Amino acid sequence: MSNYEFIETRAEGGIGFIELNRPKVLNALNRGMISEILAAMEDYDRSEEVQVIMLSGKGRCFAAGADIDEMANADSISIEMLNQFTDWDRLAWIKKPIIGAIHGFALGGAFELALCCDLLIAAEDAEFGFPEVNLGIMPGAGGTVRLTKLAGKTKAMEWLFTGKRIKAAEALHYGIINKAVSKELLLEEAVRFAKKIAAQPPLSIRFIKESVLKAIDSSIYEGMQYERKNFSMLFSSQDQKEGMRAFIEKRKPDFSGR
Numbered sequence: 412m413s414n415y416e417f418i419e420t421r422a423e424g425g426i427g428f429i430e431l432n433r434p435k436v437l438n439a440l441n442r443g444m445i446s447e448i449l450a451a452m453e454d455y456d457r458s459e460e461v462q463v464i465m466l467s468g469k470g471r472c473f474a475a476g477a478d479i480d481e482m483a484n485a486d487s488i489s490i491e492m493l494n495q496f497t498d499w500d501r502l503a504w505i506k507k508p509i510i511g512a513i514h515g516f517a518l519g520g521a522f523e524l525a526l527c528c529d530l531l532i533a534a535e536d537a538e539f540g541f542p543e544v545n546l547g548i549m550p551g552a553g554g555t556v557r558l559t560k561l562a563g564k565t566k567a568m569e570w571l572f573t574g575k576r577i578k579a580a581e582a583l584h585y586g587i588i589n590k591a592v593s594k595e596l597l598l599e600e601a602v603r604f605a606k607k608i609a610a611q612p613p614l615s616i617r618f619i620k621e622s623v624l625k626a627i628d629s630s631i632y633e634g635m636q637y638e639r640k641n642f643s644m645l646f647s648s649q650d651q652k653e654g655m656r657a658f659i660e661k662r663k664p665d666f667s668g669r
């Protein structure tokens with residue numbers, strides 16, 4: 412059990428679970444919740460027991476977006492001075508893989524949070540969308556950037572201009588999610604994915620994640636330079652020695668994360 416107010420956490424079998432826990436307001440993301448999510452992720456990132464972080468929502472849905480009650484009376488200056496997106500920036504520094512298990516709504520800020528995950532497993536009832544336009548605002552936590560990079564300009568413009576909700580099947584088609592499963596199987600399937608990754612050599616996973624994120628943000632040449640450095644670095648690890656020795660000796664490797 413955690414001491415958090417807006418989320419629940421538990422670590423089990425190499426997986427650090429984070430559940431959004433304001434079901435009465437469809438897990439609306441208030442600033443306190445975002446700050447707790449980051450604190451929990453950073454704890455898991457430092458923990459030797461956790462290899463993969465899993466994010467999901469309690470109740471009817473993952474989350475219906477940023478807490479509108481908290482923003483309704485804000486003005487530009489107060490929004491600017493709050494600097495609330497610095498917590499979101501910390502997400503980019505989480506080194507362990509983050510899996511989002513999404514059901515029901517993932518709207519606005521919650522879609523942005525999902526887009527910050529490394530892998531997304533969604534229930535067939537999941538609905539992703541950016542309804543900000545209907546509120547007279549626009550996404551502010553990376554939505555226009557991450558959606559455009561993933562789905563391309565054409566679909567990003569359509570979905571952002573209209574606030575249309577995309578069903579899991581369409582999200583799968585556009586490469587936004589990894590897999591759609593029935594609602595009943597969502598957590599089971601997400602845990603299955605997580606366990607598979609948790610069993611891999613952690614340093615390889617860490618450097619692969621770093622390299623892929625770097626690739627999104629850089630030229631092919633710059634990305635490849637970065638990849639090469641990470642590739643070289645892994646040859647200092649015990650897991651590289653163990654992995655290759657095990658291959659040659661025709662046995663299963665026993666990775667230590669060192």
Ligand code: CAA
Pocket residue numbers: 435436437439440475476477478479480516518519520521523542543546549550551552554
């Ligand atoms: N903020 C605050 N409260 C919210 C909320 C939100 N984003 N979404 C839902 N709630 C609350 C409702 O006010 C309601 O509370 P009460 O029972 O006290 O009235 C409760 O959650 C249940 O919601 P509904 O009765 O509306 O449920 P529904 O099934 O009829 O509709 C919904 C579901 C379509 C998701 C609808 O709740 C909705 O449109 N929510 C807002 C979605 C939205 O606009 N999200 C974007 C927010 S802005 C943003 O995220 C900006 C950013 O990028 C940082």
